[in-house]
Amino acid sequence: MARTLFFFIVLTVGVGMQVKGQDVSTPKSYDFAISSESQLSLLKLKETHVYNLHSYNKILKMHLKKIKLAIRYSENLLKSSTLFQYNLFFGFKVLRHIYKAWPLYLTLLTKELGTKETSAFQDLLEQQPTSVDFEESLGAIHRLQTVYDLDSYAMAEGILAGKNYNIKNWGVDECLILGLMYQYIKNYNQSENWFQLALYYYEDHPNPEELEIKIWKYTNLLELLVEANKGLGRYLEAKKYANELLTLFPNQTYMLKQLPKLKYLHENPIKLKKPKKEYKLQKAICSKRYRRKSGNLLCRYVNWTPFLQLAPLKMEELSIETHISIVHDFIGQKDIEILKNVSRPKLQRHENLSWNCSCKIGNLSSSSHDIVAKINRLILDVTGFPMKGNEKLEVINYGLAGNYNLDDTAKSKHQNHANALIFLSNVERGGEIVFPSRHLKVRARKGSMLVWENVKGRVIYHQCPILKGNMWVANKVLN
Incomplete structure (x- = not known):
């Protein structure tokens, strides 16, 4: 559980710590989660972010084009290298190329790219949602799901109260974050649901290489599912995920220690605490049907x-x-x-x-x-x-x-x-x-x-x- 808690802290608290040396005048919160009007400025910020990335991409493409031209020219000379000792003109051409072009190639390799875009990105980071904004958004999702008994799968698919809003589905990231939140508050029923969805979207991802840049891996999901099922008292199910993880990494110390614990808990089950019921009054009031x-x-x-x-x-x-x-x-x-x-x-x-x-x-x-x-x-x-x-x-x-x-x-x-x-x-x-x-x-x-x-x-x-x-x-x- 300590590993899960650490992981949760990295993903949440880290959101507000990405800008090293951030100005002390940066507010504690931009109120993105508590006002739709504030969210409009967040969308404008996202538009600027996308435009900046496009600009940076254009600079990289132009630079890559120059690199490819240098490679092509050098390779063409290399293919004709047999003429070097017999052909005065070709020999001079190679000498000239090495003397004049190579310093230019070094300039290409050492050129600092996108300084304007990098500076703009730094400014954007200083306007990004703070850890308070992020935590408040998590709390909002928790409240909605609890008060209205929303199904995790329906939420991830963009379905609310039976209506499909045809929006882009949530992915691995959103499901993982929500699973971590519920795991942190010891609501293992919901955390297990969200981790299962994260696993589903992970395995169904059309471009698995995109996930490689994340700070988490497939094995992280398996580990989280072990913890969630252990919290639910499903020790055999937890053991199944532990064994799957060990087939990938047979020497993972943490999971090797978990197996005997899970075996003992299965044979000697403990009385589990029921999760705290939150938003009881709101749920009773808002889910009830009132006849006029x-x-x-x-x-x-x-x-x-x-x-x-x-x-x-x-x-x-x-x-x-x-x-x-x-x-x-x-x-x-x-x-x-x-x-x-x-x-x-x-x-x-x-x-x-x-x-x-x-x-x-x-x-x-x-x-x-x-x-x-x-x-x-x-x-x-x-x-x-x-x-x-x-x-x-x-x-x-x-x-x-x-x-x-x-x-x-x-x-x-x-x-x-x-x-x-x-x-x-x-x-x-x-x-x-x-x-x-x-x-x-x-x-x-x-x-x-x-x-x-x-x-x-x-x-x-x-x-x-x-x-x-x-x-x-x-x-x-x-x-």
Whole structure:
């Protein structure tokens, strides 16, 4: 297990240590995992990276062309070497070639290539995801797979909730990394699944020589499968992989020591600890199906202010016991885009929020832009809640497995009477707002506003992690 842990540290911590002497001003995180907007800059970084590699490739090809010309010219002279002692003209040609061309060939061999591209690459490395970004992305995948019971094979093939998104499959690298993560947290069921997939993709790889440049080999996968099956109590299966490894490397000391241990464990099995159940509350809330209640719930038009009489809005009641309703078409597409553009420069990570939050938040005020003042006035018209000087509006953008929840074990002490949540985008999978005590789940509907009253002293709503989509919302605390 020590070898596995070391291997995991090399692959994760090493991500943030590739730039020797990295500037101390480099941030701890670029927030690539917690905001889709931040991920856009990551894609632009990748485009620059590809362009730089193409440029370097072009330089190498031009240089190789010169080398090949030198080889061809020298070989042609060598083929005609029998003429040297009899032919004055040819003899002079060879002498001239050696005297004049060989120094040029030395220059070719010692020329420093792609200095501009190398410098650009160094700059790119300093902008790459940090170890924090990488760890947060791993945590996001872990949360999604756990909360939604996602099948490892389906994930690797680009299938979510039964829908094939026709994306390029994950390969050996992704499966190996996820297997290492689960191995590290002692979730051996999942680690064994991911290692099996890594082995499958390794054996099915069309260009095995590409894998030779990796820091791991086929034998590493076999060793990891030994550890995973040992963690599951499948000692005979672990022994099978150990023997396969020893057929390749008969003198591998570590695995030779493992065989008698596996034999003993098979004959004297120990009681294994069950893996810790994580995200229990989210899983219970988000995997449950909620049926819409009928009966006394109403749909009506909101027209109780002069402005709303001119442009009434449709309000649908979702719950009466605790007032929850949704106002349809609350904000139009043009205003949505203006609000998102205004908030983009202000989006930032909030360190004081729960660990169970994967988003960036931009705090706006009515004085910062007319669109904020306009939305605040409209919220006041619709809800009737007095603002009491509160002109703040939170605009939230989510990332991988994005959500905005309090800690599952925490109790919230609400100081606000109600909340208004405006959906600024649709979400293809996940991201629902759930009110467990009311057996109610609400999907994001672009342009609509969800309004609810808070029950003092406890959390009455949760948000499910986003499986697919770029989710934006605006949140307004109503006093």
